[in-house]
Amino acid sequence: xxxxxxxxxxxxxxxxxxxxxxxxxxxxxxxxxxxxxxxxxxxxxxxxxxxxxxxxxxxxxxxxxxxxxxxxxxxxxxxxxxxxxxxxxxxxxxxxxxxxxxxxxxxxxxxxxxxxxxxxxxxxxxxxxxxxxxxxxxxxxxxxxxxxxxxxxxxxxxxxxxxxxxxxxxxxxxxxxxxxxxxxxxxxxxxxxxxxxxxxx
Amino acid sequence: xxxxxxxxxxxxxxxxxxxxxxxxxxxxxxxxxxxxxxxxxxxxxxxxxxxxxxxxxxxxxxxxxxxxxxxxxxxxxxxxxxxxxxxxxxxxxxxxxxxxxxxxxxxxxxxxxxxxxxxxxxxxxxxxxxxxxxxxxxxxxxxxxxxxxxxxxxxxxxxxxxxxxxxxxxxxxxxxxxxxxxxxxxxxxxxxxxxxxxxxx
Numbered sequence: 001x002x003x004x005x006x007x008x009x010x011x012x013x014x015x016x017x018x019x020x021x022x023x024x025x026x027x028x029x030x031x032x033x034x035x036x037x038x039x040x041x042x043x044x045x046x047x048x049x050x051x052x053x054x055x056x057x058x059x060x061x062x063x064x065x066x067x068x069x070x071x072x073x074x075x076x077x078x079x080x081x082x083x084x085x086x087x088x089x090x091x092x093x094x095x096x097x098x099x100x101x102x103x104x105x106x107x108x109x110x111x112x113x114x115x116x117x118x119x120x121x122x123x124x125x126x127x128x129x130x131x132x133x134x135x136x137x138x139x140x141x142x143x144x145x146x147x148x149x150x151x152x153x154x155x156x157x158x159x160x161x162x163x164x165x166x167x168x169x170x171x172x173x174x175x176x177x178x179x180x181x182x183x184x185x186x187x188x189x190x191x192x193x194x195x196x197x198x199x200x201x
Numbered sequence: 202x203x204x205x206x207x208x209x210x211x212x213x214x215x216x217x218x219x220x221x222x223x224x225x226x227x228x229x230x231x232x233x234x235x236x237x238x239x240x241x242x243x244x245x246x247x248x249x250x251x252x253x254x255x256x257x258x259x260x261x262x263x264x265x266x267x268x269x270x271x272x273x274x275x276x277x278x279x280x281x282x283x284x285x286x287x288x289x290x291x292x293x294x295x296x297x298x299x300x301x302x303x304x305x306x307x308x309x310x311x312x313x314x315x316x317x318x319x320x321x322x323x324x325x326x327x328x329x330x331x332x333x334x335x336x337x338x339x340x341x342x343x344x345x346x347x348x349x350x351x352x353x354x355x356x357x358x359x360x361x362x363x364x365x366x367x368x369x370x371x372x373x374x375x376x377x378x379x380x381x382x383x384x385x386x387x388x389x390x391x392x393x394x395x396x397x398x399x400x401x402x
Binding site: 092094095098110112113114115132133135136153154155156157158162165168169172173189191194195196 | 293295296299311313314315316333334336337354355356357358359363366369370373374390392396397
């Protein structure tokens with residue numbers, strides 16, 4: 001299946017500012033994108049990047065569209081098609097395969113905090129809208145378009161990496177470039193009372 | 202399968218203090234326990250509660266053990282057996298069934314922040330240890346006991362409810378007593394820039 005991966009080249013991952021400066025956030029976002037593309041390819045699918053600006057050095061097609069995320073994705077929404085966010089650093093081929101094999105006109109993977117981390121669209125009536133509480137909007141939109149909806153229950157795909165707490169998950173459960181890069185920067189786990197935090201000594 | 206549900210009657214859910222007072226935290230923890238027991242029963246399994254003190258009004262066996270979580274669970278660890286934490290407010294029968302049907306001497310479900318939210322134990326050599334970064338300790342312990350290990354990739358089972366941010370997930374994706382109780386207390390979603398938060402006006 002064609003799998004679209006939207007990728008912002010404009011100040012990515014701003015909520016990681018307490019741990020990473022602007023250049024580092026660009027580097028980390030790029031590592032996460034590479035991990036997502038690898039998982040999609042290793043699952044046997046064909047990723048394409050939809051980027052807000054030029055992205056060099058990727059061996060996959062890059063569609064440059066300067067518009068916001070939703071119109072840029074909707075312009076490419078020729079079903080059947082999957083959309084997978086570029087910051088799913090824990091994505092594995094198995095998880096991508098579960099997504100793509102799940103039946104339904106619209107298949108949704110919620111992200112923590114109300115987002116939508118991945119979709120499969122099999123009905124041309126459906127449009128994406130990533131603004132705000134998008135998982136609720138996507139459920140409503142599918143209903144209005146008379147589409148059947150299925151949700152995929154995956155910790156790996158529901159974990160988008162936005163905040164320092166998410167780095168804990170990447171360090172604990174990741175094995176790709178993103179995890180290696182964080183370790184190279186000296187970012188590491190710090191046990192606290194009852195759970196685990198991150199620190200950059 | 203026999204499914205053990207450890208439940209603390211001592212100051213539960215203390216990290217929810219910004220939103221709920223001590224009595225409310227007890228009420229909320231009880232609603233979450235009931236949701237977990239319902240999911241296990243609806244999946245066709247037999248839950249038993251392991252509690253640190255007396256728990257009234259439950260129609261399942263309650264084993265009272267005043268010790269810490271790990272020795273109390275290990276005392277009941279006669280395989281095959283599953284252990285499911287009592288604060289998995291988003292657990293569904295489908296997710297419980299996936300857990301129980303996953304093969305492996307030791308089946309692990311990580312919790313966010315380094316914890317272990319659920320296990321299946323099919324080898325008597327394995328012991329639980331819930332202290333600190335328990336998912337890493339459980340992986341190591343399974344290896345030392347020559348047990349095969351499998352992990353279940355489930356957002357619903359990986360979401361233990363410890364912090365205010367977790368209440369967002371309960372309000373967005375729950376449909377049980379816990380979600381209803383939060384709404385009755387006036388706790389509701391508040392859209393913010395880029396994601397969703399909770400508020401109690």
